[in-house]
Amino acid sequence: MQRRRRTERRRRFRRSGLGARALMALSALVVLAGLASRITGGEELSAAVIATPTPTPLTATFDETVETRQVTCPAETWYCLQTGVFSTLEAAQEKSTAYSDRGAPGYVAQDGDKYRVLLSAYGTQEEAQRVRERLDTQQAVDTYVHEMTRPELPLQLTGMRGQLDVIEAAMALLPTLADQWRDAALMVDQGEMTLEEAQRMAAESLEQCRVMLQVLNERFVSPVPALAQRLELLCTAGMEAATRLEEAAHTDLTTASAQLKMEALGLHHGMKITWEAMLSQDGQ
Numbered sequence: 001m002q003r004r005r006r007t008e009r010r011r012r013f014r015r016s017g018l019g020a021r022a023l024m025a026l027s028a029l030v031v032l033a034g035l036a037s038r039i040t041g042g043e044e045l046s047a048a049v050i051a052t053p054t055p056t057p058l059t060a061t062f063d064e065t066v067e068t069r070q071v072t073c074p075a076e077t078w079y080c081l082q083t084g085v086f087s088t089l090e091a092a093q094e095k096s097t098a099y100s101d102r103g104a105p106g107y108v109a110q111d112g113d114k115y116r117v118l119l120s121a122y123g124t125q126e127e128a129q130r131v132r133e134r135l136d137t138q139q140a141v142d143t144y145v146h147e148m149t150r151p152e153l154p155l156q157l158t159g160m161r162g163q164l165d166v167i168e169a170a171m172a173l174l175p176t177l178a179d180q181w182r183d184a185a186l187m188v189d190q191g192e193m194t195l196e197e198a199q200r201m202a203a204e205s206l207e208q209c210r211v212m213l214q215v216l217n218e219r220f221v222s223p224v225p226a227l228a229q230r231l232e233l234l235c236t237a238g239m240e241a242a243t244r245l246e247e248a249a250h251t252d253l254t255t256a257s258a259q260l261k262m263e264a265l266g267l268h269h270g271m272k273i274t275w276e277a278m279l280s281q282d283g284q
Contacts, residue, residue: 064161067159067164068156069164071171075149075150078147078265080116080122080145080148080265082146083098083106083141085115086115087113089108092108096117099119120185148268151272151276169212173208174234175271182260195253199250205245213232213235213239245260
């Protein structure tokens, strides 16, 4: 049973890696095409939340034809091990350092007027529960499974095809990277990923975010639409996170695991906040 779980985890990780590399290849094509015909304005793009989205496949074609396209980033729930909820940021930050030496530095996630301290995250409730029970019995660490859901973001976009291509690609890449880092942390903990593999993954993540940010900058110049600005900020955060991951992967497995947990939670939480803000703004 355990061997089957490990095999499935490895397959899931490889599938997400292939998807990310495909997005990187698409982005590279977009950059090359964009060099021949740089867009001089971003004011044509508009985005509105729609009730019933229809997925549209990615395309590497770059032209300035204005069109309307429906793009959806699906909802995703992470199952996080929570070690405390606090009313002040200071108390949460103090608690977050309690298990740093065990590979769980503690990510502080603001949730309304509360601050949650999260040690790690998993793609299924079963995985989270298994780790929770192991922490309880082997290390006497009491945790609670907290569900953190990034909501579905259905958009109706109007803009040049080249602009819509990169928006859609960025909205696919960012969740893929967060999932990769989350799953990689568990693989490191289970002895299924080496430091060398973690280093390569971090380097690939850094390059993917760099290319995506370059394409966004190529396609949108002042005035930059709000959606493009938000994605640029997330890609920049992804680059910074991948840089920290690469540094941690050159130390030891415990440090690498801790950093993977922190950066995965940070990116997923950042997208959750961004998506919720967009949905709230559209509903006003």
